[in-house]
Amino acid sequence: MIKSLLIGLTGGIGSGKSTVSRIFSSMGIPVYDADARAKYLMNYNDQICAQIIELIGPESYQRGVLNSTLIADRSFGNPEVLSKINRIVHPAVGHDFSDWVAVQGAHPILLKESALLFETSVYKQLDQTILVVAPKALRMARVLKRDPQRMPAEIESIMARQLPDAEKLAMTKFVIQNDEVEPVVPQVIKLCAEIKLKIDHLMI
Secondary structure, X not given: OOOOEEEEEEEOOOOOHHHHHHHHHHOOOOEEEHHHHXXXXXXXXXXXXXXXXXXXXXXXXXXXXXXXHHHHHHHOOOHHHHHHHHHHHHHHHHHHHHHHHHOOOOOOEEEEEOOOOXXXXXXXXXXXXXXXXXXXXXXXXXXXXXXXXXXXXXXXXXXXXXXXXXXXXXXXXXXXXXXXXXXXXHHXXXXXXXHHHHHHHHHO
16 A cells, blocks of 8 residues: 655635645545644643743743743744744644554545644655745735734734745746635646656656
8 A cells, every 4th residue: 555645735815825824634534633733732732831830930831821922022033032932833743743644544545734844844754745925915805804913013024934935946946826816726726736746657
């Protein structure tokens, strides 16, 4: 039996990668949401919780729940704190993903959705990557609509920490345009067909 093809799905904040991820999921492809799992681990992994409390302080958790607003405030504009948080969380997410892959069974394709696929070099551990792109103004509008409590400056800061699409395009084979002009579903269906064709060739 051939092993599953590990596909990374990424895109800048507001690109709509989660929308694309849900389309893949609706087609029966298992999806690992790295951002959601990171939040889960930050809430329920005792070792991670202890390290975050040591770094930020006991106020990092309120009634046992991660104080996401405080974490965002402390890391906003503070690359050193953000880097330390990432060094705590990212390795744990990597191990969690490996455990997830091990129990998925005989699926030909497994998808890993992650906002920082290229920034953390995780893409090197995957077989292929898919990049979701959209114009910056549209991305900003989407985030402000989704998270009205966020300030534009905070969103700009997040965008600045993420690699530009031009750099990501040089490292990925598959691209999905999520610009609200070209329909996304047909792009995903076509892309799935290309990936499955690649798998068929590997099995010959």
